[in-house]
Amino acid sequence: MKKQTIAIDKSFVRPDAYGSLAVPIYTNVSFEFDDAAAMADAFTGRTKAPDYARVENPTVTNLENRVRELTGAAHVTGYNSGMAAISNALFAVVAQGKNIVTSRHLFGNTLALVTTTLMPFGVKPRLRDLTNLEQVEAAIDGNTCCVYLEIVTNPQLEVADLKSIAEIAHGKGVPVIADSTVIPFTETNLKSLGVDIEVLSSTKYLSGGGTSLGGLVIDYGTFPEINKRIKGDLLFNIGAYMNPYSAYQQTLGLETLDVRYKRQAANAQHVAEGLVDIDGIERVTYIGLKDNPFYELARKQFGPTSGAMIAIDLASKEACYEFINRLKLIHRATNLFDNRTLAIHPASTIFGLFPDRQLEQMDVRQTTIRLSIGLEDPDDILDDIRQALK
Numbered sequence: 581m582k583k584q585t586i587a588i589d590k591s592f593v594r595p596d597a598y599g600s601l602a603v604p605i606y607t608n609v610s611f612e613f614d615d616a617a618a619m620a621d622a623f624t625g626r627t628k629a630p631d632y633a634r635v636e637n638p639t640v641t642n643l644e645n646r647v648r649e650l651t652g653a654a655h656v657t658g659y660n661s662g663m664a665a666i667s668n669a670l671f672a673v674v675a676q677g678k679n680i681v682t683s684r685h686l687f688g689n690t691l692a693l694v695t696t697t698l699m700p701f702g703v704k705p706r707l708r709d710l711t712n713l714e715q716v717e718a719a720i721d722g723n724t725c726c727v728y729l730e731i732v733t734n735p736q737l738e739v740a741d742l743k744s745i746a747e748i749a750h751g752k753g754v755p756v757i758a759d760s761t762v763i764p765f766t767e768t769n770l771k772s773l774g775v776d777i778e779v780l781s782s783t784k785y786l787s788g789g790g791t792s793l794g795g796l797v798i799d800y801g802t803f804p805e806i807n808k809r810i811k812g813d814l815l816f817n818i819g820a821y822m823n824p825y826s827a828y829q830q831t832l833g834l835e836t837l838d839v840r841y842k843r844q845a846a847n848a849q850h851v852a853e854g855l856v857d858i859d860g861i862e863r864v865t866y867i868g869l870k871d872n873p874f875y876e877l878a879r880k881q882f883g884p885t886s887g888a889m890i891a892i893d894l895a896s897k898e899a900c901y902e903f904i905n906r907l908k909l910i911h912r913a914t915n916l917f918d919n920r921t922l923a924i925h926p927a928s929t930i931f932g933l934f935p936d937r938q939l940e941q942m943d944v945r946q947t948t949i950r951l952s953i954g955l956e957d958p959d960d961i962l963d964d965i966r967q968a969l970k
């Protein structure tokens with residue numbers, strides 16, 4: 581079946597007792613067994629029946645199964661946020677004395693995770709320019725546990741050459757973990773580019789309307805030890821599994837993801853092209869613009885769409901604040917890929933607690949506004965931006 585059919589088609593773990601057409605929400609904690617042997621089989625993994633909802637829940641499993649079929653992954657695990665998915669994927673590979681080869685161009689909390697949270701456990705980040713393959717090659721050594729990157733960084737919109745990085749990493753026996761939040765898995769085939777583990781915040785495109793937090797680890801099975809740690813150890817002992825109500829909302833989101841994404845990406849393309857001609861905007865950063873340095877690479881890796889995140893630069897921080905305050909349609913809010921268009925000044929909010937010197941190293945500028953383009957008519961979005969700049 582084609583992707584959109586898989587996204588819609590029901591794949592209940594067991595038939596629902598009432599034949600519910602939409603996935604039922606199982607909010608219970610435990611599951612009853614017919615006899616002691618069946619109970620022992622389930623608890624020790626000899627059968628696949630759920631036993632306790634911290635580690636398995638039919639509503640979540642249903643979502644995981646659909647994503648597994650859609651991506652061709654070996655294993656998919658749902659978490660209660662994107663950060664939970666990212667931290668658990670990293671917990672599966674780190675150990676004392678190991679290093680993570682990554683970049684300063686990371687989602688703020690992910691950067692803090694690798695530079696601060698993991699530090700006391702003897703895990704060191706190696707922050708490199710991942711667009712420089714020689715730096716990547718030189719950074720990987722016998723203690724490297726993974727190369728970690730974002731397929732399109734936020735808010736810099738830098739695109740890594742996944743195939744080349746994966747070749748270097750795999751040559752040294754090291755897995756590549758990629759955050760794919762910014763372009764959904766319905767659009768890409770990251771496995772074919774050498775990504776071993778895909779992590780993402782399903783809070784974003786999947787939930788769609790900003791309805792629920794969630795995260796996914798999509799494991800292509802190329803480093804089997806990772807799944808053993810994730811499903812056999814971390815799920816039990818960390819306890820960050822997705823909650824069933826989020827899984828329900830995100831299953832509904834998955835059913836319309838492809839349609840929404842394509843429309844949102846088309847809107848973003850239209851808005852980005854319009855922004856180029858507006859006075860007062862000094863720079864438009866969008867990987868779908870032909871003069872963007874990552875245009876060709878992004879096309880090659882992700883196909884004809886370019887996501888719905890755009891960064892614009894104005895003359896100063898004050899100009900950014902004034903612009904944001906004058907918006908009438910576009911919402912002043914964080915989050916990405918809500919159905920509505922959102923604007924934020926990343927340097928003073930998401931990255932507001934980072935010192936200036938670090939912001940500079942991360943290329944998070946005081947003059948940048950991040951836009952997440954929604955499903956409104958794109959001409960109305962452009963009109964709002966024009967009036968706010970007047």
Ligand SMILES: *Cc1c(COP(=O)(O)O)cnc(C)c1O
Pocket residue numbers: 661662663664687690730734759761762780781782783784793794795916
């Ligand atoms: C939002 C986001 C995260 C974190 O996801 P949460 O669901 O908020 O925990 C991680 N990476 C990227 C690229 C994001 O945009």
